[in-house]
Amino acid sequence: MDCYTANWNPLGDSAFYRKYELYSMDWDLKEELRDCLVAAAPYGGPIALLRNPWRKEKAASVRPVLDIYSASGMPLASLLWKSGPVVSLGWSAEEELLCVQEDGAVLVYGLHGDFRRHFSMGNEVLQNRVLDARIFHTEFGSGVAILTGAHRFTLSANVGDLKLRRMPEVPGLQSAPSCWTVLCQDRVAHILLAVGPDLYLLDHAACSAVTPPGLAPGVSSFLQMAVSFTYRHLALFTDTGYIWMGTASLKEKLCEFNCNIRAPPKQMVWCSRPRSKERAVVVAWERRLMVVGDAPESIQFVLDEDSYLVPELDGVRIFSRSTHEFLHEVPAASEEIFKIASMAPGALLLEAQKEYEAASFGKCFLDRFPPDSFVHMCQDLRVLNAVRDYHIGIPLTYSQYKQLTIQVLLDRLVLRRLYPLAIQICEYLRLPEVQGVSRILAHWACYKVQQKDVSDEDVARAINQKLGDTPGVSYSDIAARAYGCGRTELAIKLLEYEPRSGEQVPLLLKMKRSKLALSKAIESGDTDLVFTVLLHLKNELNRGDFFMTLRNQPMALSLYRQFCKHQELETLKDLYNQDDNHQELGSFHIRASYAAEERIEGRVAALQTAADAFYKAKNEFAAKATEDQMRLLRLQRRLEDELGGQFLDLSLHDTVTTLILGGHNKRAEQLARDFRIPDKRLWWLKLTALADLEDWEELEKFSKSKKSPIGYLPFVEICMKQHNKYEAKKYASRVGPEQKVKALLLVGDVAQAADVAIEHRNEAELSLVLSHCTGATDGATADKIQRARAQAQKK
């Protein structure tokens, strides 16, 4: 067995660097890497290769091929490039491939070679062509920086939200800079470029010359520059074979190294690990790889093949035709474990396994060691192991994984259509369904609906079988995707599975299934949703159809009526008309007769319309009442003209009362006859009015005009209300025997009331009288009643 530390290379006194194989690549490359445009996404992402025919003067008729591979070299997509010449390739943070064309157009492809969209970097770029381009990542997303043929820079910090920024001119710049890079400081992207011995920093406002502190003299040109993964550090390679390493702010030098190689390196990238103090840069030439840092010696590797470097958060990936390796600083933990005595090959897995064994052995000796972190670590390692599998091809280190988060890793698996593995991981890690399994199933379903060769029924069934009613899965989202692919029928089928009817509505509206949307909205019980659909329908349908639809949906109809009552009275009328709802139409006009119309003619006309409607509704009562009201209105108008005073809008009763109070008895009686006021009412009315007038004489005359239909007790009551006992007594004598006692009590004649009650031998009356016997005056009466009672009991 090999020694564990066999591939450990010391750099200075304190750090070891190690390079080990991730995969052996069998991707069958037909081309040399050096003949291709290469882009590899960080975090173990995919690799894109575009054989670049535009570089050499080959026949332009040969269409190049764009190949996309996983990090393990598994082919993911291959397509013929049919657009214009490409200058640069790069991956966005969402693992979309950005292809920058010479004309400034950027074409965006998915992982599987599916064309997504394109955008342009602006007219200036179009005119001057693209000389060079970089795709860079910031916390806001992925950006594109372009160097044009006019030696000007244009950049967009986030291609998701495209805002082009043209950078200021570099004074006196005649030729292309020897090298340049994008820096990101204080959340703003800058460009650092080298022209001869000078460095310039471009921000969006100005161009300023900068000098790195402690730069060795004698530099006449910068050949390469590299900015670290986190934009914190910068390395410069000069034509003297000297490497300056410092902060990206150019305020501090960290170290320097002279490698004495004057040939321009192919690539230079940072190789450091988060939270480590060690700083190192990996420089690659055609056949040589060198790791340099704050040490007099460097580590040197021989490159057997044409290789490509991919900077990562905690190291550098290096791939070639046959292998894919990872170079990184040995973590302090491993260093401690294996520094002295050590064994075995350098696969991270193996190392992990050893660490696992050690930990699992060691934890037995610790009492209070909480098992959680151990368990989580084991779980994470298993996940990493699973995704690193050759077939999956996502080689992540633990720190990359933590930086990326499990959610993003799951997204990436989904992007690669590795649904089963993603679900297994969710289940294994026991992620909540909504974040985990459901989300992945939903993605799967969205992918499924795009399979055009499968029938709608089959897709819908397959999706429902797999998803069932998994919580957190939104069938309406999947349906929306289906609709987006032009599969309306499938979308409708899928919506049927959506349990929340409210969720179905927006999509149904979008698909112009408004009537279905209306019934779903009603089902949901959300009146706002119903209202939204109604407005849609109103614009979509002609008035007649709209009303017909409403007629079949009473709930929506009520809602719309309510709205019209307040906001669109005319529409309300049309609605009733359409429905032949004459009853409501009548009511509508009645309301109009006092709410909308002011002139008497208008009011009468409104009432007439109402009466006609009531007749049509076979509501004779309402029709007659309305006609009476028309007559009354006209009459009140006449009364106002002739007698003055206020009559309009009084009720019939009040009109007559007003007439009596005004002394117009004749008129009052005429009116009562005309409107057939029943006798009883008239008597009550006159009685009240005359008593109010305190016209006792007239009242007496009235009481004698004929036998009162309401009896004479009311006369007594009303006189007493006016505190006229004298008048009251007059009527008390005329009250019929049944109410005599009450009447007598009202006028305060307790003694006589007692006599009548005794005469009636009515127990209830006796108690009533007794309850009125108060004080000394009625003592005798009370006794009398008691005696009568006693006598009655004897009998």
Added chain:
Amino acid sequence: MAFPHRPDAPELPDFSMLKRLARDQLIYLLEQLPGKKDLFIEADLMSPLDRIANVSILKQHEVDKLYKVENKPALSSNEQLCFLVRPRIKNMRYIASLVNADKLAGRTRKYKVIFSPQKFYACEMVLEEEGIYGDVSCDEWAFSLLPLDVDLLSMELPEFFRDYFLEGDQRWINTVAQALHLLSTLYGPFPNCYGIGRCAKMAYELWRNLEEEEDGETKGRRPEIGHIFLLDRDVDFVTALCSQVVYEGLVDDTFRIKCGSVDFGPEVTSSDKSLKVLLNAEDKVFNEIRNEHFSNVFGFLSQKARNLQAQYDRRRGMDIKQMKNFVSQELKGLKQEHRLLNIGACESIMKKKTKQDFQELIKTEHALLEGFNIRESTSYIEEHIDRQVSPIESLRLMCLLSITENGLIPKDYRSLKTQYLQSYGPEHLLTFSNLRRAGLLTEQAPGDTLTAVESKVSKLVTDKAAGKITDAFSSLAKRSNFRAISKKLNLIPRVDGEYDLKVPRDMAYVFGGAYVPLSCRIIEQVLERRSWQGLDEVVRLLNCSDFAFTDMTKEDKASSESLRLILVVFLGGCTFSEISALRFLGREKGYRFIFLTTAVTNSARLMEAMSEVKA
């Protein structure tokens, strides 16, 4: 007097949290408009707001001046205007007129509209139509539950009744569902649910959907309230239409309790000032008499008054120290009681209500409930109308007659309506149309009296119709069947001799021993059976065959204490009489009832909601 609760009666949950929630949310919304602002408040929201946040709290959050939303141009000179309104179209037009006037004057201010309890799309649309949608910012103050008392939560939505039961507008049902959802998140799930009525069922289903959507939140919580019972007002109009004779109900009928407090006018305070008094369980004297039949109250209050006088008299002959002690300890309690004895000044009610008129009115009502002397009652009502006693009272009696008799006979229907129009004005033609639609005042179909055979036939007819009725309102087809229901549920207690109102035997005491409130009886029966089983006939007679439901979940988590707590939800309002009756039932059975109502109502409010008034 003031029957104590059984010692094993469960504790009520603490609902003051709802107030805190509402207050915090309001403050948050006010702070969303930083700086000084004038607040325009809709009249209906003033009293509820007052119970949540007083003026000083509003001032703390930079509310400068307060205005009432009314149809007048605003005089505010503030640069920021905030409107606190119900989601009504007329409010939107008011705001629009204000904003547009500013625009004409070339003035720019910040406007914010806070809808309570929620905003409606129609309102936003009106803002858009008026061209000011972009000028105002809209927010929602989800304040839907106001604890009026320890056992009474009100949504303060009196318009619910008219909107739903007359206009068929269902928009508030969602608000109810939201409120129930809030309760279940705060006080745990309800293991047992019962309900009756179309609206109850819809609200219940919407609520269930909400719970499912937010699965997990309430899971695992221990239920604090064991039962919930939802009931539509139209299941029992009769009870709500009766004159109230229990003290709290009587105060409501006479003085109108508004948002838990009442304004006693000069005739009560026997001074020249009006006095606003908060009526709730914290008020010791009131709490003792609120559920009493009014005939007991007066005696009780005079006794109290005498005691008080005696306590006051003790002051004489005290030395300074004793006096100090007296003032600091007893006077505090005393003063409160004394203030409450303003209620004693409710002599004014007594005067009014013990008069012969009132007794005759009650007699007529009892006759209607029991179904005898119908002719006499009809003439009484006629006279009532002829004498123009009160438009609302007359209407109430007509409705009571109609419902108890399954509709008026055609002759009476016509003549009473004619009389009514003559007395109170022709616009009430629309009132009658409303009442007919709501099923409150209808005409008997020919041959509509119930015989055994006919009732079977009508069963067939209504069952068939039930399948066909697609109208959101089927009230037209409904018959009240009150008499039959009354018989089935034994609503009219057989009384041998005098009903002793001081020692009530059953819930009928709230109506002087003459009638057990139908709504409360239904609740009692269902709780006893824990289901609707055996009540099929009643449910059918109530026209609720499709809308009576039970939903039980496992009770293993519910404590026996929580299982004796019952939340009763009245959709369309409940009366104080019903509250008193159920409080009585609770005391008898060792339950505690909690009431949630869209608003506290009474007969006058119901009638006013149905009335057309000339604006």
